[in-house]
Amino acid sequence: MRIEQEFFDAYVALYRPYINRANSILTAYNLYSSQWLILKDIAKHGTTTLADVSRRRQIEKPTANKVIKHLLELGLIQSEQGEDRRVKNLTMTEDGVDLYDEVRKKMDEMQREVLQDVDQEQLETMITNFEKMKI
16 A cells, blocks of 8 residues: 555544544534534634635635524624625624633643644644645
């Protein structure tokens, strides 16, 4: 087996169980990993737009719109008319910030557990290598 194939097989073997573990935490908050990633993006960037979230997360606008609609319904984010009437600005609500902080702590704990056997230098090397990959 080629080393490239082994790499991607190892990646896939890690990815799906990670998403399942993340979803086991998130479902208690009526969220899934795709929704969490968008909520995290809004928390990180502050006021933003659907187009910006879609670009940063590399997802189609209709998909981002569906997820954002769910987050709006949960009262975790709010949408306000921007200066350009075609653009709506998205921000976290107070409830969204509170939930984000609570979930972030649980996700941090889970991630530390997953990475407990990986030292800091190895982790930094993996991050650097992932950033070098082009898809």
